[in-house]
Amino acid sequence: MIKKIISIIFITFLLSSCASKQVINSTSATILIKTPNMKFYDKGFISKFDNYTQVQIYSAGGTLLDMKIYKDRVCTSTFECESLKEFNKKYLSSSYEDDFLESIFNSNKKDVIFRDKKNQVLIKIKKD
Numbered sequence: 001m002i003k004k005i006i007s008i009i010f011i012t013f014l015l016s017s018c019a020s021k022q023v024i025n026s027t028s029a030t031i032l033i034k035t036p037n038m039k040f041y042d043k044g045f046i047s048k049f050d051n052y053t054q055v056q057i058y059s060a061g062g063t064l065l066d067m068k069i070y071k072d073r074v075c076t077s078t079f080e081c082e083s084l085k086e087f088n089k090k091y092l093s094s095s096y097e098d099d100f101l102e103s104i105f106n107s108n109k110k111d112v113i114f115r116d117k118k119n120q121v122l123i124k125i126k127k128d
Contacts, residue, residue, distance in 0.1 A: 022049070022050070023047050023048070023049060024048045024049060024050065025047070025048040026045055026046070026047040026048070027045065027046050027047075027127050027128070028043065028044070028045055028127070028128045029043070029044060029045070029046055029125050029126060029127045029128060030042070030043055030044075030124075030125075030126045030128075031043075031044045031046075031055065031057050031124070031125055032122065032123065032124040032125075033057075033065075033122075033123050034120075034121070034122040034123075035091055035092055035119075035120060035121045035122075036120050037090060037091050038091050040057050040064055040065045041057075042057050042058060042059040042064060043057070043058060043059075044056045044057035044058055044064075044065070046105050046125070046127070048106065051070060051071070052068045052069055052070045052071075053068070053069045053102055053105050053106055054066070054067070054068050054069075055067045055068075055069065055105055063077070065077075065078075069101050069102045069105065071099075071102075072084060073087075074087040074101065084098040084099070084100075084101070085098055087101070088100065088101070092119070092121055093116065093119040093121060095119075104123055104125070105125070107125070109127075110126070110127050111124075111125070111126050111127070112124065112125040113125075
């Protein structure tokens with residue numbers, strides 16, 4: 001009996017960990033991110049999943065940026081995951097709220113422009 005329960009738990013865990021994440025919403029967009037430490041501009045996708053938002057920017061068929069924004073961290077292919085506070089401090093501004101990046105990319109507006117001249121941050125998103 002215990003063997004059967006353990007087997008069922010193991011199989012359930014195995015299947016759920018291998019299940020692909022389902023996209024809730026995906027939008028193509030032209031994305032510009034320009035800060036003193038980051039410069040990205042090209043076509044890409046903003047995809048919303050259950051527990052994170054993924055921002056991908058492509059150029060000439062290659063991936064320039066693949067960033068996943070979670071409630072408590074940001075992960076990209078160019079660096080390990082960092083807390084939102086640390087990411088803001090390094091790449092944007094330490095004065096920004098933790099949910100700043102997520103709110104920009106999850107905006108329902110077709111065109112988003114965020115300009116902060118003091119910190120030299122410019123983010124433009126034009127959704128197709």
